[in-house]
Amino acid sequence: MYIEKINGPADVKKLTLEELPVLAEEIRQALLVRASKHGGHFGPNFGMVEATIAMHYVFESPKDKIVYDVSHQSYPHKMLTGRKDAYLYEEHYDDVSGYTNPGESEHDFFTVGHTSTSVSLACGLAKGRDLKDEKGNVIAVIGDGSLSGGESLEGLDYAAELGGNLIIVVNDNDMSIAENHGGLYQNLKLLRETDGKADCNLFRAMGLDYIYVNEGNNTAALIEAFQKAKDTDHAVVVHINTLKGKGYAPAEQHKEQWHYNAPFDLKTGMPLYPADGEDYSSVTRDYLLKKMKEDPTVVAITSGTPTVMGFTEDKRKEAGRQFVDVGIAEETAVALASGIAANGGKPVYGVYSSFIQRTFDQISQDLCIDKNPATIVIFAGSVYGMNDVTHLGLQDMPMLGNIPNLVYLAPTTKEEYLAMLDWSVEQTEYPVAIKLPGGAMISDGKEVKKDFRRLDQYEVTRKGSKVAVIGLGTFYGLAGQAADLIGEKTGTVPTVINPYYITGLDEELLKELKKDHDIVVTLEDGILNGGFGEKIARFYGDSDMKVLNYGLKKEFIDRYDVKEILLENHLTAEQIADDVMQVEQKR
Amino acid sequence: MYIEKINGPADVKKLTLEELPVLAEEIRQALLVRASKHGGHFGPNFGMVEATIAMHYVFESPKDKIVYDVSHQSYPHKMLTGRKDAYLYEEHYDDVSGYTNPGESEHDFFTVGHTSTSVSLACGLAKGRDLKDEKGNVIAVIGDGSLSGGESLEGLDYAAELGGNLIIVVNDNDMSIAENHGGLYQNLKLLRETDGKADCNLFRAMGLDYIYVNEGNNTAALIEAFQKAKDTDHAVVVHINTLKGKGYAPAEQHKEQWHYNAPFDLKTGMPLYPADGEDYSSVTRDYLLKKMKEDPTVVAITSGTPTVMGFTEDKRKEAGRQFVDVGIAEETAVALASGIAANGGKPVYGVYSSFIQRTFDQISQDLCIDKNPATIVIFAGSVYGMNDVTHLGLQDMPMLGNIPNLVYLAPTTKEEYLAMLDWSVEQTEYPVAIKLPGGAMISDGKEVKKDFRRLDQYEVTRKGSKVAVIGLGTFYGLAGQAADLIGEKTGTVPTVINPYYITGLDEELLKELKKDHDIVVTLEDGILNGGFGEKIARFYGDSDMKVLNYGLKKEFIDRYDVKEILLENHLTAEQIADDVMQVEQKR
Structure with missing residues (x-):
């Protein structure tokens, strides 16, 4: 297989024009097998195989810099830039993230997972290049679905006056995650139907130069277009007409379902672990x-x-x-x-x-x-x-x-x-x-009679003393478990509170707690900084009440194990009870 | 004067077409006098006088609903909708805010001060109307400068598929606050130069219908265009070519300086209270x-x-x-x-x-x-x-x-x-x-040798005991004053700290304070919720340290008096010292 020998873009360039479509099929096959076992973004990658090959054939990454919008379509790029093993061999599937990642490769420039950012980010790379008086192409890849986002439209507007090389590849598969919505999609349709020749052209109206490629899954046509755009001294859009999910019939037919997929049966396309029941x-x-x-x-x-x-x-x-x-x-x-x-x-x-x-x-x-x-x-x-x-x-x-x-x-x-x-x-x-709370949905069948108009009224669900545990949302159950353990250890039943309201304090209740409680524990499902518990800590700042806030540390974590993260942040009943005991003993 | 008899849009409709330009001049004269004494947004309002008159002549506000983007151009609207006194009589100048305001009038639908929101907000009004099966026009007014904002471009894109009446008046004075930047402005120029006839049209490319008015300061031409757009069953842009600052020579010539102005001399246009010195x-x-x-x-x-x-x-x-x-x-x-x-x-x-x-x-x-x-x-x-x-x-x-x-x-x-x-x-x-800190810039000439690489290192600027006052940014000076007063009252010199870092705690220093301090006071220039001081309160939650956080209450305040707000939030040295004494006495 060609793909087995591709260790970087230079190896793509060694192939002949006739070999590139074969490489495309190999990539697609690997993506298909991996997707069936591992899941991930499907349709966007399948549509972009040829364009990715063509880009690496024409441009010189990483000197030329490609920025992928949302990264749903970046798997073929990863395969061609030294990370093929993560797509070919099951034991390596988890070596890569699902998004572009500068930590993985010098061919990735940003960690991107939200849509509509690539044009503006690429403008930044291009401006940096120009300030340094360097050369090289900067290429932003963006899907038609992402175009409607404000940041993307702002970026297109600014790109026109950047005043230097910038190539914007618009990967138009006529789909967002679901069908597209918005007036600009009428214009994309018009452009597709007129082979890019319609006078009314969104990109030109934004001040951009424009090239249309009708056969967006044809490597030769794409290479020709990219060669034409290469080394441009201004901003040019290369609008390519691709097929989302191309090469796998179920994905071509049911584009919305196959935007992202969980592991599935290769023959039928049916999910291996069908989700059912309420959520x-x-x-x-x-x-x-x-x-x-x-x-x-x-x-x-x-x-x-x-x-x-x-x-x-x-x-x-x-x-x-x-x-x-x-x-x-x-x-x-x-x-x-x-x-x-x-x-x-x-x-x-x-x-x-x-x-x-x-x-x-x-x-x-x-x-x-x-x-x-x-x-x-x-x-x-x-x-x-x-x-x-x-x-x-x-x-x-x-x-x-x-x-x-x-x-x-x-x-x-x-x-x-x-x-x-x-x-x-x-x-x-x-x-x-x-x-909404995280984890499996809990349904206890209880009728809720609470009057939510009376803002910021917490509810004491277990009346105790000494220690009060306030469990917000997801962690209300954990509050009960921690309270049980604390009760066992201290011999005194702690109070458990469901606060309901994130944005306000039940000052009356909190004041009341001062009478027969020494410690208030808060639990929240999110970073602690600027969150719920800190407001309780502030409230009690001038009093003798001890306050212990539990939640997550302020940090960016990636592909984490929930259990580990909970443990690291002392979000288990045992850890909370131990911490409370320590504070109790110091008193 | 006609304007003296205008108590609402119905009175505008009573005037003849010949009288409307006279009304326009009266409005302009009132705006000019008021601006010279009171200050406010200038150029945008002067350019929109005729369009505002024409809108109220053609449409039936408030049944027809006009939403002004950023509200910099809403003064003539206010004058025609029952608020003329606030523009005609100096003693009433402060009766109105500088922005549209539903609290002031049934003709205002949102409190708007940020740009680029009117199209999306108007889409909401229109959708609400359609869900209720009601009739009426919804009109979004937006300046060319605001068009480049993401929310505005998103809104234009969505407007096309709203599926009901929506009129978007694009007030094109070829200026943002400063000159415009972005490729789309080339297209607006092309449209102006071709009397709106160019095939490549940003608005049509967004799926919108389009009407061009070259004489955007001619009431008759505007009335004709608005009558054409009125009761449309889909989204239509009325692109009007206006002159920013029209009617006042200095403002026509120096559009950027006259976007907003402080009080000035009517004859020369020179500011009455020229700002000078460093800031x-x-x-x-x-x-x-x-x-x-x-x-x-x-x-x-x-x-x-x-x-x-x-x-x-x-x-x-x-x-x-x-x-x-x-x-x-x-x-x-x-x-x-x-x-x-x-x-x-x-x-x-x-x-x-x-x-x-x-x-x-x-x-x-x-x-x-x-x-x-x-x-x-x-x-x-x-x-x-x-x-x-x-x-x-x-x-x-x-x-x-x-x-x-x-x-x-x-x-x-x-x-x-x-x-x-x-x-x-x-x-x-x-x-x-x-x-940056608020208030007048303080320059003490001191060389700053701090090594900012060592993150989260606060600085003790006055070493004391018992009470530590942490004064962030603007309120560092207040921290010193409060410390002075506390020292006087207690006889013990408090510690004063400049924290420098908002995003991290100097845990070592904070721990150290526990040895010989009982109270930590934090001062910050912003709302307390989610801010700096709460993190200090959380840090000390499990200890005996008392923490008093000072900053602003979480609320939207409007045209406030700084002194009053500081007093309300206990942000004076006297109040802080008194609070500290109370906590001290409870110990």
Whole structure:
């Protein structure tokens, strides 16, 4: 096999033009086998095999620098830049991350996992090159789905006046994760249909030069286009028309399902470990679909990840105009929700914790100053969420929890969540965010009678003394376990508290605790810095109460083992009980 | 005067087409007199007088809803919607805020002060209308300068598939605050030059319908265009060519200076209270210009506000390619800085505290994961900064201070700032942000020998006992004053500490304090929630140390009086000393 002999881009250049398509098939086969056993991003990589080969054939990486947007399409690049073993041999599958990674290779320039960043980052590399009076090409690769994101459009606009070499490869497979949404996709369609010749051209309107490649999975055509763009002295877009999932029939036919896949059967394409049963996605969808039927002003909003709320294609159809996908455009999703709420609608925006980071200003300025009653549901904001460094769900509490006027809630069970969600959708006073707990969904069947209008009222679920353990969201269960252990060790039953509210203190209750408690323990699922527990520590700062805050250290962690991380951060019942005993003994 | 009889849009409609230009001149005259005495946004309002009259002539506000981007151009709107007195009579000048404000009028729908939000917010209003099956026009007004912002481009893209009535008035005065930057402005120019007829059209490429009005300061032409767009069943752009500052010669000629103005002499246009002397803008500029000459890889970056770093037009020319204005595009500014740093350049991005909020994700993902050594200087992040609710500089510590890998520094003097800046520009290990102190710049002439490489090392500037006062940034001086008072009251000299580092604790020093201190006081210039002091409270949570955190309450405050706010938050030396005495006495 050719691929076995490729140890870097130089080896790609040794092949003849006729051999390159064979290399492409070998890469695809390796990707397919690995994906079936290991899972990962599928469709984007399959569509970009030929373009990646062509880039490494034409350009001189790492002197020429390629920046991949979101990195969903970077596996073939990794295979051609010294990391083929991680795709060819099962025992090496975990040698590489799922994203570009400067720690892995000199051919990677940034750790990228969020969309829409490549053009702006590449502009930076190019500007750095020019300031140093160096030569070389800088190439940004971006998928059509990522184009709708604000940072990408800003980057395209700025690229035109960068004033030096920049090549922007637009990998147009006519899909985002799901179907594309937004007016610019009409223009991409027009460009594809006119072989790039339409006068009305988004990229030219942004001041960029433009080359179109209709056969975006043909190495020869791609090489020709890249050679034409190479060493340009200005910014040029190479718009390539590719097929998402190319080479694997199920992925070509069902592009949305095959954007990312878990391990599957090679012949049938069926998942090896089918997920079933309820989860927070499905209960959100079921609640919303029911609610939509009762109330035409209820509307679900997604920014390009409809299934996070369980809205697969059929469910989106069922919801009709009450389901809005703004495309990858988190900022607009928040502003849209705010506007709908301001005009009497009932919007629910469902989003991953990692991606809500895009919207600090929109939540603050567009939503919270005017207190518009929109609901935001935060998924995977947990140590049990995604464990790639680019997709951590550990910062939503410092981010959202300190914005004035926002009510940020943390349910611990399905029942609490649905009660909060229903309250939030119906109330008209506050912008509300709900942080879903991590780990397996807990359903205890208990009816939730809590009146969420009375903000910041914590609930004592076990009345004790001496030690109080406040368990927020995910870690409410751990609070109970720690309390049990502390009780065993001290002979005194500790108090257990479910705080519900991340954004406010139950000052009355906290004051009350001073009477017969010496230690308050807080547990939260996120980094401690700027989070929930520190506010409790501040509250008790001038008193004799001892406060122990548990949560995660402020750090970027990558592909971590949850158990290890919990242990490192003393997030086990045993460790907490031991720590409490130590403080007790010092008294 | 007609304007005296205008109590709402209905009164505008009573005028004849011939009377409207007279009304325009009256509005302009009132704006001019008010601006000369009161200050405010100038050029944007002067250019939009006729368009505002035409909108209220054609549409039925508030049933038809107009959303102004950034609100710099909303004064004529306020005059026509029941708030004329605040522009006509000096004693009423302060009755209105400088921004649209739902609290003031049913004709305002959002409190808007940041750019690039109007299209997305208007999409929300329109979607709300459609969900309720109501009728009416929704109009987003946006300036050309705001178009480059990510949220605005996202909004334009989404607007095309909103599927209902939406009118986007693009107020094109060919200026941002300074000149425009970005490729899209070439297209706006082409459209102006071709009377809107060019085939390559950014708005059509975004899927939008399009109408061009060359005479954007002609009420009759505008009325015609708005009548054409009225009751459209889809999204249409009305692109109007206006003159920024129209009607006042100095403002027409010097558009950048007259974007916003302080009180001035009506005849000469010269400021009544000329600012002179050094400030943090001028010392930043002087440092950078000198550094640029020594090192061609040093580059200053702005996102549309070049003078925040003191770069007026002449200084921008002097810096040449070492000064980059990305236009209003904060996300791209951060990514660009990261890319430049990754490729060996030395970028310094200067930005207002209020606008850095746009970049949480870019700082986290694009910059800090890879620890690229870019420098960000945060201006006006202080209670002494801008006091409009939309421009508060009180949230940068919770926002930046909890992102892993970022080193966030707080100088207290000019000398400390320049030492930090120089260290940051030259080092290659960390992304660094510097929070400039508020109030008048303090320069004590002291040489700063501190080695900033040794992260998180606080400095004891006055060694005492019992009480330690940690004064961060702006409030370092207040820490000294409070310590003086506490010393007087207790007879024991307190310790005073300059922490320098917002993002990390000097654990060794804090531990050391336990030996001979009972109380630690922290002072910070920003909201307490998620900020600096809470981390100190957490650190001491399990110990006997009492901790008192001072800073601002988490709330949106508007047009506040600094003294009042400081008093409310116990940020005076007397209050702090009294609080400390109370805690002392309880011991």
